[in-house]
Amino acid sequence: KDIGRLIVQGTDQHGIVASISALLSEAGANIVSLDQHSSDPEGGQFFQRTVFSLPHLPARLEELREKLDARLTGELGLSWQLVEARQRKRVAVFVSKSDHCLLDLLWRQRRGELPMDIVMVVSNHPDLAKDVRPFGIPYFHVPASGGKVEAERRHLELLAGNVDLVVLARYMQIITEDFLEAVGVPVINIHHSFLPAFIGAGPYQKAKDRGVKLIGATAHYVTKDLDEGPIIEQDAIRVSHRDSAQDLARSGADVERRVLSRAVAAHCEDRILREGNTTVVF
Amino acid sequence: KDIGRLIVQGTDQHGIVASISALLSEAGANIVSLDQHSSDPEGGQFFQRTVFSLPHLPARLEELREKLDARLTGELGLSWQLVEARQRKRVAVFVSKSDHCLLDLLWRQRRGELPMDIVMVVSNHPDLAKDVRPFGIPYFHVPASGGKVEAERRHLELLAGNVDLVVLARYMQIITEDFLEAVGVPVINIHHSFLPAFIGAGPYQKAKDRGVKLIGATAHYVTKDLDEGPIIEQDAIRVSHRDSAQDLARSGADVERRVLSRAVAAHCEDRILREGNTTVVF
Amino acid sequence: KDIGRLIVQGTDQHGIVASISALLSEAGANIVSLDQHSSDPEGGQFFQRTVFSLPHLPARLEELREKLDARLTGELGLSWQLVEARQRKRVAVFVSKSDHCLLDLLWRQRRGELPMDIVMVVSNHPDLAKDVRPFGIPYFHVPASGGKVEAERRHLELLAGNVDLVVLARYMQIITEDFLEAVGVPVINIHHSFLPAFIGAGPYQKAKDRGVKLIGATAHYVTKDLDEGPIIEQDAIRVSHRDSAQDLARSGADVERRVLSRAVAAHCEDRILREGNTTVVF
């Protein structure tokens, strides 16, 4: 408790680290861990994540924010974000019929591995309700049959003001650009990946038809370019000719749940800094 | 010594394994290892690799081939290949300026890890001659400046009858369909791979720009569709935002040499069976 | 359906493969996949796993067993096992308080990834009953407080005739040699592993104190030498100085569940052949 995280990024310039750490030090904070990265020795982009302890943090947040605003925004033109570590992210998980990613998130949260609260599960199918209910989490079934406009309207009603993150855990519906803008919080997606890529329907059969030996998964933030958003986490697993297309899909599911859980954990610990279409994951 | 390898493939039907093993048994051979795979329980493709020991194998090859021809080709309509394990594949390695894949092949061969003889190294650049000569292997510099037709004519002159395999170890020239047909031996290539794919020039920079966390390499047989041939081996390595595009290329080189050497070893041990655009690697 | 698996092992000699495949062929079976391994080209140990399809298999098992007995046991002195693939293994899972391995087995079975039936969960603690009951599987709480002799007597009552495999899924009680002999079915265990080993209590703290960068897990058959039995499956995961001893234990749990599930799957598909203190996993 009394642990804060300060995320700063912007155009690099001399003295930023000194300025931030002096400010924290003057406030009486002790830096617990600090990761800093510049995209170039001179004139690049600056990224910093600082974890600090400060007694009576909740009472002192406002004062700290004012100072940060003056120094970082005002003088240095940087963007920053200050969060209390105890303030867990409120997360909505979207699913369709596949349970592997959802169950891994629910189980890890229960174990205390994911510093977040899953406040709702939303699905276009009723199937997974029975898996979610024992965890005491509300399950909202919003059928796709009423049309995408209507469904997304319902989604926004459910989400508005209630969540800090949306996780698409094998949610098989397209997300519109309108929804992305309206929802106002980051959206993380997971999908299978291959080297090389197999585009379009039936990717596992296509992969099998070319004798693929490695299948993977990619977690990324959703942008208007759908599956082209900045990558958070990736992993891969070995397969062989013994595996049917169905076996490949199962191995894929194993990688997907692992990659998505790691991506969500990194996000909830404020480890991910976005810049353009790339990420810095401290 | 006196170890033989029998590779059989074709349309699956009842009794193939029994037929092959009876034939070998009658000939006095002892089966050392046998890998068999059918693409479907009924009516699929059949693949078998059998390693056996048979005293005085060299003297008995012809007789064995006649029997295999009668039984496998004649009665069962299968294709087969019989090789002596002691008969090492003769290999030509094509390179440009990058040394990582070439050196790994040379080292592993010298260590006795690759059952093959590198009989020549061919390059469109003179740079790597000094690395090859200490291994006692001829280095042929065939400049690209004379035009592709002329260069490939020279290549075919050098290769004709002299090699059982061509390995493109980061050879940065396009191979024509005419060359592939004329050379008459398998050609293995290595190239970088990403999940997702980054197509065109500067793939490492593109990968960096999207925050890629995993880069890989794929070894495959070259077909007329260039980089679309059947995959032999793949692997991947983790990277992070700390890696520059140049660092990514270095990590890529590490994976490439490892993947290519494994693919070449599998080929030289007759472990790879091709079918359509896929492979079975026993 | 109508898929059988024939496992054969013993002292290698000429003609075994031919003999087996002729026998299956004469019976009208079609070999779907065959893996064979000899520990030496001459005079080693022989291992073979054959999967075949044979119409009306259940009705023909007895006849087949008689033939195998005559040919393999009688003439060749080999041991063998013939199983129907549709005959799922009946499994008892033993747990204490950790849920990660148990839940992974339950999920995968429900998904259809593990060809087995979990017929009971046995624990020295009541804690995990609530996780097991929704799966419709009986949970037996056998407290350790009554003494080991009494507890193992209860275990044997529960297991006798009811199970084909016992899986110790982070069961933190010592298994006695008497129990192992009495239970009469294989017992699979999972435990953490390190390179190098950290023996005794608090292994994760010891690993942290030496700056370990890789932690792993090993699944093995339990023998009277406890954790020294033949290894089935292993894997490892990267860690760093950022990880506390508790984080290491969490990463260890991730590897453990993955490794145990793969080991159990391999066992239930009759892929594992034991010989002395080693395994052949086809």
Next chain:
Amino acid sequence: KDIGRLIVQGTDQHGIVASISALLSEAGANIVSLDQHSSDPEGGQFFQRTVFSLPHLPARLEELREKLDARLTGELGLSWQLVEARQRKRVAVFVSKSDHCLLDLLWRQRRGELPMDIVMVVSNHPDLAKDVRPFGIPYFHVPASGGKVEAERRHLELLAGNVDLVVLARYMQIITEDFLEAVGVPVINIHHSFLPAFIGAGPYQKAKDRGVKLIGATAHYVTKDLDEGPIIEQDAIRVSHRDSAQDLARSGADVERRVLSRAVAAHCEDRILREGNTTVVF
């Protein structure tokens, strides 16, 4: 050029980061990357690695060192080290007869992947001289036949004042505690690792006899407890029953060269901070 690295460690206390970054900032330096770690939120050990650019760095080193001495040593009681990135470490590589680790180091250095100069190779055997000479590096053959005392006396003569690091690249002689004290520079060693451990002679055969599925390698600093020193880097590779003990040793060699090269690179980039028997690798 003009890139410096400042390594600081000691007992954690409030304001260290601020103090260091203020000092660098006042000196006109721009922080390029900063990694900081505390072993505990309060009262633990403090570790920081800062990379900075400072125009005319060589001319300003002395002044900077004076300031660091006053502030870090004097006021805060911390230990620190300031190095110019352009100042490459001078390295002696010790080998016996195995070439895999040596060749990987030589090749990576030539490619520019390792910021160091290999100033000599020392061996108790003459065998590898021919591999080293083409790289223009002196090879000193110090036979073990003259006794350990005499050999180590020769080693110290060769090394005194000439090297910043000794790398044991599969050097099969015991290093005495006297040598370690006299040599006065860090010594890195590589050895095979297994989960679980197989102690004593013939580890690969022992591993095979227990059906091991994973073999690894560990790079560590040498301390008087020989192979018990702080771990720098580890990795592992999958093996199977198909691999003979000799194959396992070959796979082990592949992991060893990879792990040792990564460990040496990390050391030469001043990424490794030691504390007790553990390491922080930034």
